[in-house]
Amino acid sequence: MTVQVGKTTATMGKIVLDAPIFDPPAFRLTDEQAAIITGARELGQTVFASRAAAYDRDATFPTENYKDLHRTGLLGISIPKKHGGLGADYQTYALAAAEIGRYCGATALTWNMHVCSTLWSGPLADDLDMDASVRAEHERRRAIHYKRIVDDGAIYSQPFSEGGAAAAGGVAFGTEAKPVKGGWIVNGKKIFASLSGHADYYGVLCTEIAEGQTSSRRNTLYLAIPAKASGVSVVGDWDPLGMRGTVSRTLLFKDAFVEEDAALMPRGVYFQAALRWPHMFLTLSPTYMGLAQAAYDFTVRYLRGEVPGTPPVKRRMYPTKQIAVAQMQIKLEQIKTIWFQAVSEARANPSKEQVLRAYASQYSVMEGANELAALAIRTCGGQAMLKSLPLERIYRDSRCGSLMLPWTAELCLDRIGREALYEAGETDD
């Protein structure tokens, strides 16, 4: 059920709060989940929404929003409670992130990179195989990262794209970590590294290569490299179509030393995760679920003559507008339904059907959000796409979703087609 934006559940000060994207009773959420998701929605609507235009215009990082995420505990949303976090599981995080994406796409997308450093090293790693001593060492190390986030408001990013085939999972990462006494020496380059110059730690995926070894995806390491480490630099400019506040510039690592405790996952565990916990790559989609809802919300408000900053002219009486809104509502419900199911069934060793559904969900959200934004512009008309209103930013931000590796829209189609037609190991020879 899509909750009509005109109906509200609460008020904060003078701002009438939007209804949640996923109504807790209708989607059978617990009170604890609802409280976290409501907190994200309130912060998004009452604070982030009004700042979003400036971050977008100037392509600047939402630093102020991160202070608020820290203040409200959301910076540690997926950190276990015993370590001072909110203890949110995958589904709860995804639903909260959709609410943030509804009001500021760039904040939600960068927050995702940050949260993944705790989600992947946390609940996700707990599902994977490690012997007892490796698990104990991992537990000790991740507590260091958790403490930095909870106590100091440290921000982590997740640069893995390199411009070649590695980010799509085809070959080993070209960024190399050479084991040395007490840690690694890292050399390499990451492109489109969101939070460049603003994260305190870059959660870099790289390949461990000891003297005489050859490069292998099995030896992928996930290392939190301090932004201030010697040999780390940020280069290039950032002036893209959308998601401008992500500040996704190029990162260079030149003989950067990182200590052993920088490992966010033990050796071999990232490779295991990519094979056994594929929904780890669906975490870029919540932002765009929120943008899809935002495009719909805007359209309903605009046609009712209720968008702040526009004359109170109603356009809802025209049958063509009503049909367009009906089409948008149907599309939004389809996106919400498949996405909710996919984020609810994220786990280790999913069935083939669940994996295909995860790809289909990613495709539906990433392409669907922009289709809704395009329909919103056509339906609301010229006055609605002025830069003084959020719709044109929603349109540009939503266009970026299907470009995100490793699950771009093209690669999702590729994998669904192949995996639906071939069982593992099957060939036509």
Ligand SMILES: Cc1cc2nc3c(=O)[nH]c(=O)nc-3n(C[C@H](O)[C@H](O)[C@H](O)COP(=O)(O)OP(=O)(O)OC[C@H]3O[C@@H](n4cnc5c(N)ncnc54)[C@H](O)[C@@H]3O)c2cc1C
């Ligand atoms: C706003 C924004 C923020 C980003 N933030 C981050 C970040 O924080 N960290 C990060 O690591 N990356 C980030 N990225 C990068 C993103 O994940 C992609 O790596 C990037 O968009 C790839 O661009 P490309 O042109 O190099 O892709 P290419 O590798 O040139 O691929 C182009 C297209 O070809 C297709 N393709 C690629 N490989 C294959 C294949 N093997 N088989 C079939 N088709 C294929 C895909 O559909 C892909 O979209 C961000 C991107 C954007 C737009």
